[in-house]
Amino acid sequence: MNNIVILTGAGISAESGLKTFRAEDGLWEDHPVEEVATPEGFARNPGLVQRFYDERRASILAAAPNLAHLALGRLDAEWSGELLIVTQNIDDLHERGGARRVLHMHGEGLSAWCQSCDARHRWTGPLRNGPPCPACGDVALRPDIVWFGEMPYRMGEIYAAIARADLFVSIGTSGAVYPAAGFVQEANRSGARTVELNLEPSAGSRWFAETRLGPASELVPEWVGDVLSASFPSPRQPA
Secondary structure, rough: OOOEEEEEEEEEOOOOOOEEEOOOOOOOOOEHHHHOOOOOHHHHHHHHHHHHHHHHHHHHHHHHOHHHHHHHHHHHHHHOOOOEEEEOOOHHHHHHHHOOOEEOOOOOOOEEEEEOOEEEOOOOOOOOOOOOHHHHHHOOEEEOOOOOOOOOHHHHHHHHHHHHHHHEEEEEOOOOOHHHHHHHHHHHHHHOEEEEEEEEOOHHHHHHHHEEEEEEEHHHHHHHHHHHHHOOOOOOOOO
């Protein structure tokens, strides 16, 4: 087993105190997602959206990586093969947990994107007061977040990594949000072994060869230990 692709979702950061994206009532932090997570919502009320993500940014900065993030950081440091951690999360807890091979397909909460010059900047302060872009000076910064109706980042790179993967692992995801929910089927088609680590079965559990249930802070360190000790089952499924 050489190549591993890991997909992480909100469940891995929930134990660090960061709320999942959308509750069963369709609200995110008491706001309809259409108001705070669409280009149309930003066009209608940019002040509301900027304030909303200013609060998310503050929450990210106040959070700390948990044992699951630290375990993936250990895997990144010790795994000599190809590894890609594809996260749907906008926090930087993977990086603070030690992981370096991380791809944020839905953007980053600590990044600002200038709509005038297309520059991206690490950003830890507020955006609601209309700061100028450090690159061009225009007041055109928005959260560097992929909203509904926008294309997730670096999809070609993700699909290429899945096509090469011996092992695909999904951690803390609902299995209901596409295109990420379809990654497991792509992995199955390419012959990778598929494993789900989740608090409860996801909407796509039936597509995984193995499902382990429990808190990410318990499951992920155990799974990483299995992989690094070479006690994990053979990854490739029969052709």
